[in-house]
Amino acid sequence: MDLLLSGLDILARWDVVLALLTGSVGGVLIGAIPGVGPAVAIAILLPATFSMDPIVGLTVLLGIYGSSMYGGAIPAILINTPGTAVNALTTYDGFPMTTRGEARRAISLAYSASFFGGIFSVICLMLFSPVLAKVAPMFGSREIFLAALLGIILVVTAHRRQTLIAAALACFGIFINTIGLEPVKYSKRYTFDQSFLSGGIDLIVVVLGLFALSQAFFLLQGEDEKTRINRLKGGLFQGLRELARHPRVAGVSASFGVLMGMIPGVGEFTAQFMSYTYAQKTSKRPEDFGHGSSEGLIAAETANNAVPAAAMVPLLALGIPGEALTAMMLSVFYVHNVVPGPQLFQNQMDFVVALYLALLILNVMVLVFLLFATNQLIKVVKIPNRFLGVAILTLSFVGVYSLRNSVTDCVIAALFGVLGFILKRLSLPIVPIILGMVLGGIMEVKLRAGMARVKTFPDFFMDGRGDDASLRPIAVILFLLIIAVLALHVRRAWADHKELKEAKWSTKHSSTHIGAQLSRRRSFILAERGKKRRAERSMLSRRSTDKS
Template sequence: MELLLSSFDILARWDVLLALLAGSVGGVLIGAIPGVGPAVAIAILLPATFSMDPIVGLTVLLGIYGSSMYGGSIPAILINTPGTAVNALTTYDGYPMTTRGEARRALSLAYSSSFFGGIFSVVCLILFAPVLAKIAPMFGSREIFLAALLGLLLVVVAHRGQALIAAALACFGIFLNTVGLEPVKYSKRFTFDQSFLSGGVDLIVVVLGLFALSQAFFLLQGEDEKVRMTKLRGGMFQGFRELVRHPRVAGISGTFGVLMGMIPGVGEFTAQFLSYTYAQRTSKRPQDFGHGSSEGLIAAETANNAVPAAAMVPLLALGIPGEALTAMMLSVFYVHNVVPGPQLFQNQMDFVVALYLALLVLNVLVLIFLLFATNHLIKVVKIPNRFLGVCILVLSFVGVYSLRNSVTDCLIAACFGIFGFVLKRLSLPAVPIILGMVLGGIMEVKLRAGMARVKTPFDFIDRPVAMILFLMILGVLFIHFRHLWLERKKTKEAKWSTKHASTNFGMHLLRRKDYLLKERGRKVREKHLKYNPRSTDKR
């Protein structure tokens, strides 16, 4: 009880509540605009949050992170265009409802499911916080290094079909982190006698370039689309009654969201896929999925909104981000000398609980805002893409320049913006670069600290937690390479079948002809014996 009161005291400040309100409403607006997304907004706002208190800056970013998925469901349902990438599955059943004239029902159900998923995950993690506080002290330098390595490995493996390029981009991110002065002896690395590289490549500059500027270039090179909106009539409270009729789907989807959110590199997509698949397989009407199923919409929206709170667990407990958005939030901690990890859970547990309570209040504020403002909010979908591109471009360069008042940073950001644009056009991921930069720094520092007491390779994993993490790394590698081997085997079999299809067909015809001839001979002999029973002809 004392912990909760202390957390409420941190949260009950006018600037924190104002930041929470601004972040939640702003996140909904950003999510409702196709082509922007929370990553762009957080990247632009990062420089501004550095001058705020840690709790205020993080509350703004958490508000955008947690509420953007609410807003992303609006264009997904109304115009079949997801506002954020994680709302893609919402279009499967949301838009068919709109075509049937049930847009209000679909939006209400999406809001209700998102609210349940958000509240469910926060409550689970508040109850789980004391357990984390006991586990966190077991993580030393070696354990955190192995956990960071596992997180980076999971991020790479999560990019199915692109694991090799994701690994290369993650290594590129690790290399970027090594540029400048190394953290122990402060010797220069990869500066090539250029003074502007002595301070290293700033994470925020890279983030703004890869996410914000690249998205601006992408929007500017496209064409504006004319959007026809569906008028909404009636109240927005119908979804709560419908959600109550499917408690099993909502509960299981929320659980998938919490579990997948805590695993670095997995996130919303896997949680949605598992939830949607489970709901379809256990539904009494599986044929409705993809054609306007309320269960499908509940599964997708509950799962994706249960992830943000859970994704804060590895960030706060170990200082290891699982995706680009939490990696950006980590920089806010570092600027204010608040180091996430075991010490945070031991010494500032009230701060951790305050963040979770902020997520709890956030979901309530967003739901109230959406229930009464949706009819006005849908107008933001009509904003032209090129106008958005120009706005993002200007705000991004302003944010980069405000970091160190450096034109060089603007040029570096522009280079990464072009690089990010190329990655988008090639459908390649940019997230591994950011996580490589963040986790690479953690891994280097923890490896150097951990190696001080290591004499043999086995000493590195001689503690229980370290051994478990090491076995998990081996397990992930085994599963991944086994999957690659099975895929390669199937590909070879498919190629062989295609190559020998004509030969196989010819052999089949020959066997069929031989069989027919034998059958014909047998019938002739049976007929002969029928009319000549005394015959001994064995032809």
């Protein structure tokens, strides 16, 4: 109770309340505009949050992160265009409901499911906070190194059929982080005697380039689309009552979101598809899924909104971000000398509770806002893409220049923007680069600190030597998890290879079989034509004989 009151005391400030309101409303607006997304908005706002108090800056970013998925459901349901990438599954059942005249019902149900998922995950994590506070101090340098390594491996293996390119991009991110002065002896690495590289390449510059500038280039090269949306009639409270009729689907989907959110590199997509598959297999009407099923819409929206709060667990407890958005938030911690990890749970538990309370209040504010402002909000869907592209481009360069008043940073951001644009056009992942930069730095520092007492490989999992040696159980568990993840990935890759090989053989065999059938058919037709011609010639010869 004391922690709860301390957390409320931290939030009871006018600037924190204003940050909550700005983040929640701004996140909904950003999510409702197709083609922008929370990553672009957070990247643009990052430089501005560095001058704020940690709780204020993080509250703004959390507001955008947690509320953007609410707004992303609006265009997904109304015009079959997801506002954010994680709302893609919402189109499966949301848009079919719109086509049969149930747009208000679909929007209301999406809001209600999102609200339930967000509240469920925050309450779960607040209840688990005492456990996390006890477990977090058990992580030393070696455990955090292994956890960061596991995070990179999970991120890479999550990109199925793109594992090699994801690994290469993650390694590229690690390499970028090594440029400049190394953190122990401050010797120069990969600077090539260029003074502007001595300070390294700033994470925010790379983030703004890869996410914001690349998206601006993407919007500028496209064409503006004219979108017509009809006004929604009636109240939007119906979804809360309908959600109550599907407690099993909502509860299981929210649980999937919490579990998947805590695992680095997994995130909303896995949680959504697991929830959607479960809901379809256990439904009494599985044939409705993909054609306007209320259960399918609940599963998709509940799962993706349960992830943001859960994704804060590895960030706060270990200082390890699980995806790009939490990696951006990590930079806000570092700027204000607030180091997430075991010490944060030991010394600033009230700060952690305040962040979770902010997420709880955020969901309430977003729901109230959406229930009364949806008809005005849907107008943002009509904003032209090229106008958005110019606005993002301008704000991004202003943000990059404001970091260090450096034109060089603007040039570097532009180069990464071109790289991000190329990767998007090739449908290749961008997130591994950012996580490679963040987790690579953590791995280097923690490995150097941990190796001071390590002489042989078994020493990595032991404290002390000889009879005084004791096992480090968490290090052993993390190492076994790494081995298990790699083994499962190799098994899955081999199964994919066999499936692809069988598909190629089947295609080749079927084409050969079809070719043989066509050849036999052609021979039969030619033979029949020959018989017919011979019969006609024989008949003509008989007629000529009869006449003579």
